Structure formats: structure tokens, C-alpha cells
Amino acid sequence: MPRLNVAALRNELLRAGISPTHVRRTLTELNEHFEDLVDERLIAGCDRDEAEQQALQSLGPMTDVATAMLDQPQLKSWAWRWPRVAVVVYPLACVAALPVVPLIVGVEHAESITRWTLGLLLAALVTATMFLVLQLAITLT
């Protein structure tokens, strides 16, 4: 049975750096369009296989859709348009999110998570202090 297969299109667009938002919406719209075309053919008297086959033909090759998307650089995600900014922003965002994410994810156990996070931060601080003392000791002797 012919069905609309958008998996390859999704992968190609994402690999080429098209923004995930645009990819998701394009696939949704293509699926809805396909269903509308099938309904139109069914009403015209086609059986389902025939209706789906004709709907696929009307929609055109997915490679054409991919080409039309890739021809528009403004549809690329910001990380692809400004890679140097992304290289700075992504690591900073990850570091900033580290203490916050456990709290957001585990609201039910926020107290325990906070205790563990503070413990880890304290341990990191103690380790850093030890390294600093060692470094000072080496420098001063």
C-alpha cells in the first residue's frame, strides 16, 4: 500500500541544519495535505490504494521538497547560521543548566536533590581548594 514516507525527508533536512521547528511543521503539513488529497480521491470514487497513489503523485517527490527547503538559508537553525556563537553559547547554557535541571526534573524530591547538589558542589570546592593549596605549596617551595 503506498503511504507517505517522510522519515528520509526528516533526516535529510535535520542533517542539513534546517531548524527542527520548521522540519516538524513541514512534516505535519505534508501529512495533513496527503490525507486531504486521499479524501478528495476517495470522494471522487477511487479505492484507497489508488487514492493514496494519486495523492503521492500530486504531492510530488520529497526530494523536491528537500531541495526547496535547502534553497532557503533563513530556514536553517541559528546554530548553523552562527556556528561560532553556538560554540560559545551551548557549553555556557549546559554549565548554567547543570545545577538547575535536577531541580526542574525532580520537583517531588527537590529537597534530596538540592542536598546532593550542594554536597557535590561542596566536594568540588574542597577538591579545588586542595589543588590550589598543592599548587601554592609547589610554587612557594
Place this chain on the structure above:
Amino acid sequence: MAQTNPPFMSGVPELLLLRLLEQKEMYGYELVRSIRKVTGEAISLGEGVIYPALHGLERNGALKSRRKAVAGRTRVYYGLTAKGRKRLAKLADDWRRVQGGIESALGAPAHA
């Protein structure tokens, strides 16, 4: 010549989309049907490629979109923005200028 014609044929789908959306909000399938109707089926396109064009216009600020659930399906309706109206006016002017030029060329006697 005062201006060049960069949009020429490549601007036709954009012009049609903006013109149709000037009248009312529409979703992709509806737009394709309208293009066929208003052009007397003179312009037919692989229907899937309308979405990249719509997304590009939206990204440029010429269109705005909103989701609407209709009979269990999610429709993305597109409408024209103020920037889109300006773009439409410019494209329509360009098109009329080109059309006028071609018509006068076709009407003029051929030279060797």
C-alpha cells in the same frame, strides 16, 4: 532601463501566494486548490513544495501563521502581514512592468 528584473519567473509562486493570502487566511491544501482555480490550471506545481515557500515567506516576515484544529486535523493557516502587503505591491509592480515589456516586444515587428 531603471531597474533589473531579479524576481521575474522565480517570483511567480511568491506573488500568487501573497495575492491569494491578501484576500483571506488559508492553509496549504486550500492554497494549492486556489492557485489552480485562479490560474485556470495554467500553473501546476508539486504540491509539497508550497510549504518551503510558505515557511520562507513567514521567516521573512511577509506571512504569519496560526494553528487551528478542524475536524480532527491540525491546519496551519497563513495570513499576510503589513510587510507582506508591501512585498506584494512591489512584486505586482515588477510583474506588470515585465508583462508590459513582453507585450510590447510581442506586438513590435520582428527585426533581423
